[in-house]
Every structure is written in C-alpha cells, then in structure tokens.
Amino acid sequence: MSTIPRPALFSYGFRPFFLLAALFAAAVIPLWLAVWAGHAALAGPFGPRDWHIHEMLFGYVPAVLAGFLFTAIPNWTGRMPRRGLPLVALSGLWLLARLAVAGALALPAWAVMVLDLSFLLAVAAISVVEIVAGRNWRNLAVIVPVGLLAAANATFHIEAMTRGAADIGMRAGFACILFLILLIGGRIVPSFTRNWLSRQGPGPLPAPFGRFDRLALMASAAVLALWSLAPGLPGLCAAFAGLAGLHLLRLARWRGGRCGRAPILWILHIAYLFLPLGFAALALDAPVAGLHLLGIGAIGGMTLAVMMRASMGHTGRPLEAGRVLTASFLLLCAAALIRALLPDQGLDGIGGPGLSGALWTAAFAGFVLKVGPWLTLPSVARRQPNPAARPRA
Template sequence: MSQTSAEQMRAWKGPAPFSFGFRPFFLFAAVWAVVSMLLWLAALGGAVDLPTRFDSISWHAHEFLFGYLGAVLAGFLLTAVPNWTGRLPIVGLRLAGLFALWVIGRFAILFSATLPIWLAPIVDLSLSVVLGVVILREIVAGKNWRNLIVLALLAVFTLANAIFHYEALSGGYAAQGVGLRLGVATAIIMIAVIGGRIVPSFTRNWLVRQHNPARPAPPMQRFDKAVLLLSLIGLGLWTLRPFDLLTAIALVALGVLHFVRLIRWQGHQTFGEPLVWVLHASYLLIPLGALAIGVDRILGSPNTAGAQHLWMAGAIGTMTLSVMTRATLGHTGQELRANRMTVLVYLCIFGSVFTRLLTSVWPEMIHISGCLWLVAFAGFVWAYGPALMRPKTVDGA
C-alpha cells in the first residue's frame, strides 16, 4: 500500500457508516432480512406478485443465502482481513462502492423480470467477485497464506450463486437445486472453520475472566481437522447426491462428530453470558441439521425442507446474528455484555427456527416463524443501528 493511500485511509473523516466494513453490511443485512421476509410473507399470502424471474420460493431462498448472507460475509471479511494481515481496512468511497454493488444486486434480483435476462445475474455476482479480488490482494500483500482457505470458500460460494442463477433461468426449481445446496454446504463449512476458531477462543476468554478453571479444547487440533475434512466429503455428497443412502449415513456421522466437537468447547460452562452461549447454541444447529437431514433421507420423511432450515435459518441465521451483535459491541467501543434487547433478539431467532420445523404438521406456524424472524432482525436494527451509524468514541474491550 502506498503512503498516500495509507494516509488517506487514516484520515477518513466521512460518514461513519463507511469507516469500517462491518458497519453498512451488518446493518443493512439485518434491514434486508426484515424487508425480504415481509415481501416473502406477502407473496406467500397472495398479496403481492414479486416482479422477479425467480419463483417466489427460489427468490426467498436466494435472498437469504446470497443476499443476506452475502452482506454478512462481506462485512465480516472486510473487518477480519485487516486483523489477519496487519493492513489498514477498506474505508470510504471504496467501501461505499462495494456496498452499492450489494444494494444494486438486491434491486436487480427483485425486479429481474423487467430487466434483460443476463443483467441481474451479472449485477448480483459482481460483489462476490470484486470482494474476492480485494481480499486476495490483501492476503498476498500481508503474506497471510493460512487464510487463503476463506478466499477459496468465497470462490465456491460465488460459483454456487452462479449455478443457482443458471438453474432458475433454465426453468428449474432452483430452491431444490445444486446451486442452493452448494451454497448452504459452503456456508456450513465456513461456520465450521471460522466458528472453530472464535467459539473456543471467546469461551476461553470468558472462563478466564470468571476464574473458572474449565478450558475448551484448543482450536484446530487433529480431531477438528479430521471433522472438517469429513465435512467436505459429506457435504459434497449431499450437494451432488442428496437422496443417496450413503449421503444420509455420512450426514448422520457428521452430526455425531460435530456434536462431539462442540462438547469439547465447554459450552455448558457459559450460561452466565448470552454473548458466549449463543455461539455454542448456534453451532449446535450444525449437528442437529445434519442429523435431521440424514434421518429424513433414511426414513423417507416428507419434511425435508424443515430439516434443511436447521442449517439455513438455523445455523446460518443464528450464527451470523450472534457474530453481528458481538462484533458490533466490540468494534463500536461498547461493553461486551448482552442487554435485554439482545437476549430477546436471540430468543426470537431461535424461536423462528424451531417454529419453522412445525410447519409440516401445522402449516400456519410459518407465519409465526416469520414474525419471530422479523422481531429478531428488527430488534437488531433497533438496538445496534445507532451504534453502527455513529463514530466510535471509545476503545472497545
């Protein structure tokens, strides 16, 4: 990085939302989680006809996985990479440009029926591509080779989005296609990799402060690496051969292995601090999802979508919201302690996940699940939006 660029970044005095990557992306990821759910519930009830080339269910799935999660990933990576590489963060107009790509992508997908067929996919994919180039440059400049795996996962996530577009525009049901499964599988691997670093680390820090002698297993030991390798194989089978018995058996085995991995992190010692136990509860949805999908395949259960939601709204939705709350507190100079609104947000997001599971026997529960989702993310915007919009005034803990 040139001295001029470094000085410009240090001297950034513009709007606070563009002073760090997590600010615009975390805030508006939550806003989009609310808006897209409102549109989905309205479309589900026949109140609106969405002007998109996707069928309504595929649009709903896409905008959660590649819209909402895409924004959270951008915010997380733009915040984490400077810590990994020791380089200055992307701020100002460059950050605003990345954010604009995401916003334009959401409108392009929503109104894709009114646009040339090729335009929405190109616009939607542009953020991931540009973000990947930015992160690659930072990793190479900082010689931070160990985190190339995260860049590789981002590339696979982008490929999954491209496949989703191809399946949807080819007349297929993209909500049950390879693109969606590849995107979900990649997200689960990301959580397993990154969560495998932060969950035991944050747990250990909290236990030390509480003078609790218990300690989580250190991150990324041989057992963890074996679980991740087997996860790649099992999730690869699920992506390509979702209905095979071998896939079902592999998912059940993965569920058991991830459950053992989670137990080693001493989550049962952390009930005194919601910011910590929520990470364990979120990770728990990885083995629960694997077990549910695997058992569903073995038994031929019709509730496949419900089981899959343990990974989507479940592991992905809860873990991202957990990380967004903690990161916002830390990076905006607030005490790392969950207030009542934060606890309400956590309870509502978990309530949304588990009420969604009941829709196979009580279809009306989908509206309760959607409302709990709305309260969770609207609560995040209400509680954390002001801090994300204003300058940091004190150093975080």
C-alpha cells in the same frame, strides 16, 4: 485547510454491511410471506420459492460475509481497512443486485446474474489484494469458500434460466455457507470461550483445535459435497447422522455449559448446536425441517451472534449482549424451531411459516434498533465490562 469528515457508516467494513444485512433480513421475510400467500408478486428471474432461498443464501449472507472479511482482514494483515468510497460503491452494488433479483430493474436474466455475481467477485478480489499486500498467506484459504459460494450462485442462476428451478445451486450454496460456519465458527467459538473462562478461575477449558477438528471438517466437506451433487445417494442419511454426532461431540469439547453468565458467549454455542440438529433432521429424511434448522438456526443464528459481537467490539461497547440482543437471539431460535416443527397451516391459518417469519423479523428488528445507532455513529471510548453482569438493555 479543513477536511470534510468521513461518515462513520463508511469508516469500517462491518458498519454498512452489517446494517444492510440486518435491514434486509427484517424486511425481506414479510415480503416473502406476502408473495407466498399470493398478496404480492415479483418480476425477477426466479419463482417465489427460488427467490426466497436465493436472497437468504446469496443476498443476506454475502453482506454479512463482506462485513466480516473487511473487518477481519485488517487485523490479519496490519493494513488500514477499506473505507469511504470503496465501501459506498460496494454497498450500492449489493443494493442494485437485490433490486435486480426482485425484478425492480427490468433486466434480462443473464444481466441479473452478472450484476448479482459482481458483488461476491468484488469482495473476493479486494480480499485477495489486501491479504497478498499484507503477506498474510495462510489466510488466503478463506477466499476458497467465497469463490465456491460465487460458483454456487452462478449455478443457481443458470439452473433457474435453463430448468426453471434451482436445486444443485441451492444445496451448493447451503454447503458452502455451512462449511464456512464449521470452519470459522469452529475457531472463534472455542477461542472466545477460552479467553473468558481463563478469567473465571479454575475449571476445564475448551479443547484446542486438533486432529478431531480436522477430521470433523474433512468429513463435513465430503458429505456436504456429495449432498450438493447427489442428494439421493444411498448411505447419505447415515452420513448425516454421523456428522450430527461428530459436531455434537465437537461442541461439547468447547465447554459451553460453563458460559451461563455470559450470553454473548452461549449464543455462539447455541447457534452452533443448530448444525447437528439440522444434520440429524436430514439424516431422518426430513429436508424441510433440516434446511430450516440449518438456514434459520445455524446460518441466521451464527451470523446474528457474530454481528452482535463484532459490532460491540469495534465500536467500543462492552462485550455484553444485554436484554434486547439476548431476546433477539432467542426469538431467532424460536423461529427456527417453530418453522421446523409446526405444519404449514395451523389454527386460523397461522402456521409455521407465518409465526416463524414474524419471530425472525422481530429478531432482526431488535438488532437494528439496538445496534443500528452504533453502526452509524462514531465509536465510543471502550469501557471495561463486568464479566458477572446480568443482561441489561
């Protein structure tokens, strides 16, 4: 008796969620720019500013996070990955939440909140079930930031309903995501770098995770928590300056300067570099520049880099960024710098937001054009990469 073949798109968690996240990222910023310019309007529960912030923090990022977790957890536990109908249902839930937040479903604010929170809570619940079933106790800790991100999302909705604008929820969302990057990025960046450098011959290798990393993480958690709840606290600017120095030193210990021939590695180092840059801007009391360096550069850059690498590795492609994906990442970096440094309006009314938004959109469009077919088609037999190969299309 023959069986109906399962679509490749829903055969592994990274496939639908990375594709949805990238498509959303490419489409939502042009819509935001139209709203910002007064050419379009949304009927959801948030004002234009809050909708833009919410959908980046609690729309785009959770989709990437779901793809990452549903791909990493089977590796941690040795269990088969979730596939098929559960992924279809979760993808549908995520899409419904995006429509509801934009006002397309005409739901009351409380119902939008419930629908929006359901996705993160479902991701957390499935992750807990899989980790416990696999007795992989030490990785249960990754669920804590996911739960905190859901709490920040709830706070965002409640503030918007009661105060008309979300501030604590915004900062708490940033804090949760940035800490996840500090935690997970602080593991994968030196690990991938060490693996590659070990094959290149003698030379210094990244420092192993140790006391310095734990100090940096604890200090970051404390400062980000204080900033979330009390952004005007005296001494907070000095604390962010200290964080910038800590993470510059942490990054220097990972030997990114030796990765010049491997774009798939140095993009991770550059994405992490935007963390101390953003912290430095906050230390200088430049919140708009700081939040965009952190949001576009650190969060956007690290998620894009991780989606690239995971998609290559799990679809059988060589771990080589190639010209298209390297250019996509560099466009994203330019988007972050332009949005942080250029004024809102420039020559002929084209300023930071418009130019930055165009570069962001082009970056994710490049990802979709290059990686999208990999995500929707079956994996190929793995080929051995040439470590010294130049970027190619």
